[in-house]
Amino acid sequence: MTRDSNRALLSVEGLGISFGGLKAVHDVSFTVQPGEIVSVIGPNGAGKTTLFNMISGIYQPGLGKVRLAGEDVTGIEPHLLAQRGMSRTFQNLQIFQSMTVLENAVTGYHLAERGPVLADLLGLASSRRRARASDEGARKLLARVGLERAAEREAGNLSYGSLKRLEIARALALNPKILLLDEPAAGCNAVETEEIDLLIAEVAASGVAILLVEHDMKMVMRISSHIVVLDHGEKIAEGEPATVSQNPAVIAAYLGAEEPEAVTC
Numbered sequence: 001m002t003r004d005s006n007r008a009l010l011s012v013e014g015l016g017i018s019f020g021g022l023k024a025v026h027d028v029s030f031t032v033q034p035g036e037i038v039s040v041i042g043p044n045g046a047g048k049t050t051l052f053n054m055i056s057g058i059y060q061p062g063l064g065k066v067r068l069a070g071e072d073v074t075g076i077e078p079h080l081l082a083q084r085g086m087s088r089t090f091q092n093l094q095i096f097q098s099m100t101v102l103e104n105a106v107t108g109y110h111l112a113e114r115g116p117v118l119a120d121l122l123g124l125a126s127s128r129r130r131a132r133a134s135d136e137g138a139r140k141l142l143a144r145v146g147l148e149r150a151a152e153r154e155a156g157n158l159s160y161g162s163l164k165r166l167e168i169a170r171a172l173a174l175n176p177k178i179l180l181l182d183e184p185a186a187g188c189n190a191v192e193t194e195e196i197d198l199l200i201a202e203v204a205a206s207g208v209a210i211l212l213v214e215h216d217m218k219m220v221m222r223i224s225s226h227i228v229v230l231d232h233g234e235k236i237a238e239g240e241p242a243t244v245s246q247n248p249a250v251i252a253a254y255l256g257a258e259e260p261e262a263v264t265c
């Protein structure tokens with residue numbers, strides 16, 4: 001696929017941040033187009049999570065810009081980004097284990113608000129009304145991720161793969177234009193990973209852009225339309241999976257890392 005920067009939904013331009021003297025991310029640029037699955041890969045400590053945190057408003061970048069649908073959204077807070085169409089999931093699951101699956105999905109409708117998730121947990125009347133209003137939508141989301149029959153179960157009793165899908169369901173509540181997934185297959189077995197693969201592909205096919213950080217290289221090679229490779233905070237390569245996996249700089253970066261087999265697929 002030819003990449004047309006005019007069609008970019010997300011545009012990352014010269015992004016950088018330092019922690020003390022360490023340039024954790026330095027001058028990284030790339031674009032994500034609607035319906036694309038773009039993966040950010042790199043050895044441990046390459047800067048993937050830090051890059052994600054800058055794009056999703058958790059860290060304020062030291063340098064560079066983030067544009068969403070052409071608008072400068074650099075460093076704006078996550079709930080404001082959610083209002084503008086950017087949702088994300090986290091490496092460590094952010095599921096409320098003692099709430100039901102349905103209640104967890106409902107909280108997705110409040111991600112664009114600053115305080116009400118806490119109010120929901122406290123059971124305030126107005127929040128209960130809002131929760132009822134978003135119940136129907138949440139059930140549809142659960143059906144989309146294959147969890148409709150688990151709606152009334154306590155989330156803490158779900159398998160790990162189901163929890164990951166629940167987190168994706170919640171991130172889809174606000175109809176994002178782009179979904180950022182931080183290690184969606186981490187901790188999943190092969191069957192669960194395949195289910196997540198299919199779900200991500202379905203979401204992308206519906207027109208949502210996907211930006212992914214993932215260590216499971218087989219999964220990355222299978223589902224990505226475009227890959228961005230970081231090493232020591234810098235972009236060392238980008239392109240289609242087949243091209244990137246043959247790139248000598250990419251192979252060298254992984255060979256220099258602790259898991260030399262990581263780039264093979």
Ligand SMILES: Nc1ncnc2c1ncn2[C@@H]1O[C@H](COP(=O)(O)OP(=O)(O)OP(=O)(O)O)[C@@H](O)[C@H]1O
Nearest residue numbers: 019022023024042043044045046047048049050051
């Ligand atoms: N809050 C922080 N304060 C200081 N240093 C940090 C901070 N966050 C990350 N770093 C450093 O920045 C570099 C990039 O870290 P980051 O977690 O982004 O890498 P990564 O590619 O996501 O790694 P992994 O694959 O292990 O999750 C590392 O050297 C890390 O130690």
